[in-house]
Amino acid sequence: xxxTESAITRKIVERASSGERVRELGFRVALLGCLxxxxxxxxxxxxxxxxxxxxxxxxxxxxxxxxxxxxxESGIQSALLGTLALMVLCAVFVVPIGVASAVYLEExxxxxxxxxxxxxxxxxxxxxxxxxxxxxxxxxxxxxxPVDIFGLGVGQPTLLAGALTLGLLVLPIVIIVSREAIRAxxxxxxxxxxxxxxxxxxxxxxxxxxxxxxxVATGVILALSRAIGETAPLILVGAGAFQLFNPSIDxxxxxxxxxxxxxxxxxEDIFRDLAxxxxxxxxxxxxxxxxxxxxxxxxxxxxx
Amino acid sequence: xxxxxxxxxxxxxxxGLDMGTRLEERDERAGADAxxxxxxxxxxxxxxxxxxxxxxxxxxxxxxxxxxxxxxIGPSGCGKSTLIRCLNRMNDLIPGAEVEGEVLYHDQxxxxxxxxxxxxxxxxGMVFQxxxxxxxxxxxxxxxxxxxxxxKDDMDETVERALRRASLWDEVKDRLKSNAxxxxxxxxxxxxxxxxxxxxxxxxxxxxxxxxxxxxxxGRIEDLMLELKQSYSIVxxxxxxxxxxxxxxxxxxxxVDLRAGESQRVGxxxxxxxxxxxxxxxxxxxxxxxxxxxxx
Numbered sequence: 001x002x003x004t005e006s007a008i009t010r011k012i013v014e015r016a017s018s019g020e021r022v023r024e025l026g027f028r029v030a031l032l033g034c035l036x037x038x039x040x041x042x043x044x045x046x047x048x049x050x051x052x053x054x055x056x057x058x059x060x061x062x063x064x065x066x067x068x069x070x071x072x073e074s075g076i077q078s079a080l081l082g083t084l085a086l087m088v089l090c091a092v093f094v095v096p097i098g099v100a101s102a103v104y105l106e107e108x109x110x111x112x113x114x115x116x117x118x119x120x121x122x123x124x125x126x127x128x129x130x131x132x133x134x135x136x137x138x139x140x141x142x143x144x145x146p147v148d149i150f151g152l153g154v155g156q157p158t159l160l161a162g163a164l165t166l167g168l169l170v171l172p173i174v175i176i177v178s179r180e181a182i183r184a185x186x187x188x189x190x191x192x193x194x195x196x197x198x199x200x201x202x203x204x205x206x207x208x209x210x211x212x213x214x215x216v217a218t219g220v221i222l223a224l225s226r227a228i229g230e231t232a233p234l235i236l237v238g239a240g241a242f243q244l245f246n247p248s249i250d251x252x253x254x255x256x257x258x259x260x261x262x263x264x265x266x267x268e269d270i271f272r273d274l275a276x277x278x279x280x281x282x283x284x285x286x287x288x289x290x291x292x293x294x295x296x297x298x299x300x301x302x303x304x
Numbered sequence: 305x306x307x308x309x310x311x312x313x314x315x316x317x318x319x320g321l322d323m324g325t326r327l328e329e330r331d332e333r334a335g336a337d338a339x340x341x342x343x344x345x346x347x348x349x350x351x352x353x354x355x356x357x358x359x360x361x362x363x364x365x366x367x368x369x370x371x372x373x374x375x376x377i378g379p380s381g382c383g384k385s386t387l388i389r390c391l392n393r394m395n396d397l398i399p400g401a402e403v404e405g406e407v408l409y410h411d412q413x414x415x416x417x418x419x420x421x422x423x424x425x426x427x428x429g430m431v432f433q434x435x436x437x438x439x440x441x442x443x444x445x446x447x448x449x450x451x452x453x454x455x456k457d458d459m460d461e462t463v464e465r466a467l468r469r470a471s472l473w474d475e476v477k478d479r480l481k482s483n484a485x486x487x488x489x490x491x492x493x494x495x496x497x498x499x500x501x502x503x504x505x506x507x508x509x510x511x512x513x514x515x516x517x518x519x520x521x522x523g524r525i526e527d528l529m530l531e532l533k534q535s536y537s538i539v540x541x542x543x544x545x546x547x548x549x550x551x552x553x554x555x556x557x558x559x560v561d562l563r564a565g566e567s568q569r570v571g572x573x574x575x576x577x578x579x580x581x582x583x584x585x586x587x588x589x590x591x592x593x594x595x596x597x598x599x600x
Binding site: 110111112186188189190191192193194195196197198199202206207210211 | 394399423425426427429430436438448452496503
């Protein structure tokens, strides 16, 4: 007993052998190297884009329409407004449906029933479907829909069609983050409310949803920041570039990623620099949105 | 000294009644029922609870009296909490939980299909083991209940009355708008009691209300309970036998039966009697062993 004890003690007290220390150091360097790959790439991207794009960034850049003919005087007004409008419309569509779905799955669905389990699994699956597939879906069912949605004219690549397509794309994400936020509201809050004679609906509406709101808001913002960065689905539903008019709900539209994509495809070098400037604007928007999400999360975090 | 005497008495009693314990117990139960029949608020007969088919509590029958504090005591897993949650249909919230037998509240079967559990919970309030204030201001915590019930009275007055009854008013009257999470654990629990009082219930169920609190806060809540029993009927589940002895008028002792090679644990009522009797001259040996600390 005493012998084994002292043996154990000695083993702990002994310094690690030099071989072990080298291994330890090597491991740390390797991990740091992996991290650097990501950081360096981001740094190179930002520096490279800034060098090309910054000279073009001026106030005028924001409120001038893009032009293929006079690239020196080209701006991004229609694309920027298109992206902002897409974001708002997408949110209007996706937040009520996503949150309501999450409430159903968390608060009402009986998890022992196969139908609910099937729905759950498939929402996870939908979240990982490539965005181009959603683009095809949007083209087939929304743009060339069998029914004339809202009487806007079948076959028209409209802003609304784009927003709905992006909405479908991020809906599973919104459902998943909302469910997590709802699940984070402790059951004791629900019990406390129900024990006072509140109905389940009152409990959800007045206790659970307010408690879940910061998490839902954070998730929705992150989902929207994914939506406005998407290019492929918008190409498929017919977003245009170099548009000389502002988007309207029932008319053609452009968006920043589409503008970038088309700029890069132009033969003259100046379009590459315009693309870089547009990338900076898009990155700026994404940065603002992600910062807002982090701020909301920290500011309204519930300490249960 | 007195402990020892009590123990001796209990032993005598147990030895004397050993043979006829079961019969006596039934008589005693019937006696208790008869005694409280005109003021019984709850009357349980053959109540059992199963969780997804597994029996958790079995065959509990007794009556609870108005304006009294009834304590449920017993070792862990004996179904005290499960049973108290039957009294305001909180078990409905647990998937797979099913209640058998009859739970009469003022002669009305709580598990009648026509009964709305929401209405039941309005009348029969509950305070939980861990203080669970809502993440809102103190004022809003109290006002939530009356608001969802559509009470039209002056809300400020309702809030003040509830806080006064829970003897919390003087401590919080200057910070009604501050978040309830800033209160101490004991204050939070009294806030939860005040919150339950604000909807003017008939009965207050307390599921180990002091298990997360320090002795001073516990003492305050016990004093509060003694005050509240003037106007309410209280049922309390407690792990603390001294607490049961200090506050309750009647005590129900539960135990856990191991079945099917210990894989199944079933809670059973052993003895229900005036608290004095449970602690000084229990009729059942298991009760005596528990209250004297030989087991549990």
